[in-house]
């Protein structure tokens with residue numbers, strides 16, 4: 560079992576780091592993380608564990624394609640207003656007034672030049688400790704997201720797939736997913752399911768992602784190729800569900816077949832109630848997962864919002880065709 564080192568013993572479970580990882584950028588904020596904490600230290604994190612499943616409400620909802628566009632009755636899910644954030648250590652400002660509205664049932668894509676602040680925005684949304692919010696507000700499902708600890712954000716229904724998913728030595732994939740899923744069932748007042756039933760639940764998701772069953776017995780992400788890690792992130796999302804999934808460059812490192820599998824799995828999870836925020840550099844992903852809106856980020860702000868045609872303008876004319884810079 561990997562050693563779990565609390566960055567601050569009094570903080571929530573999601574502020575845990577793994578001792579063998581190189582930097583604090585590897586802090587986990589996945590909804591399932593508290594379950595790993597339980598595995599290593601059940602009593603201390605018992606309450607956190609029991610709350611984890613609050614976030615996992617969307618997974619069995621009816622399906623609806625994002626390409627159906629905006630539902631007339633859709634409600635705001637995430638409202639970001641004038642968000643500014645600095646790097647905690649250096650106080651360098653990265654986000655310089657981001658405004659973004661994501662309604663239920665919408666798919667949003669954020670594009671932008673390297674270093675424009677896309678990943679920082681997503682990390683700030685999940686409460687990554689590398690950053691401090693200095694101004695602005697973020698309302699998620701009617702609640703002030705910025706007042707929540709990272710764990711509470713995931714419990715509230717945020718899922719983030721990081722650009723570089725980390726390894727979790729000593730914890731195998733199927734145990735990780737099974738614990739998370741059972742915690743959700745307990746939260747819903749349903750009995751836990753055993754390994755065989757869980758496998759039956761999991762297998763179609765694995766198949767949809769064209770993942771081999773031996774991935775289940777391997778430690779989470781350990782020795783996985785870049786593309787395998789990305790598939791594994793989507794498998795976690797498929798098992799756990801989320802109201803808002805943030806996928807940071809889920810297309811990077813995927814071959815064309817893998818991209819199709821991942822996109823199919825993501826599309827299959829979309830409902831009229833949940834939403835997706837994708838960060839990508841390429842139109843290719845947007846051909847598989849149709850965005851309701853595309854936002855262009857530049858120097859820490861969203862400078863343009865439009866429909867899918869923006870991606871074509873971008874591909875043909877580069878960022879100068881959009882920003883004029």
Ligand SMILES: Nc1ncnc2c1ncn2[C@@H]1O[C@H](COP(=O)(O)OP(=O)(O)OP(=O)(O)O)[C@@H](O)[C@H]1O
Nearest residue numbers: 646653671672673674675676677678679680689840
């Ligand atoms: N923890 C940090 N320490 C130092 N600099 C940082 C940190 N986080 C972000 N930055 C800087 O902030 C800027 C925005 O980074 P960010 O990763 O958000 O960009 P991005 O738009 O996601 O880029 P890319 O398309 O290359 O992934 C970059 O110049 C980056 O070096």
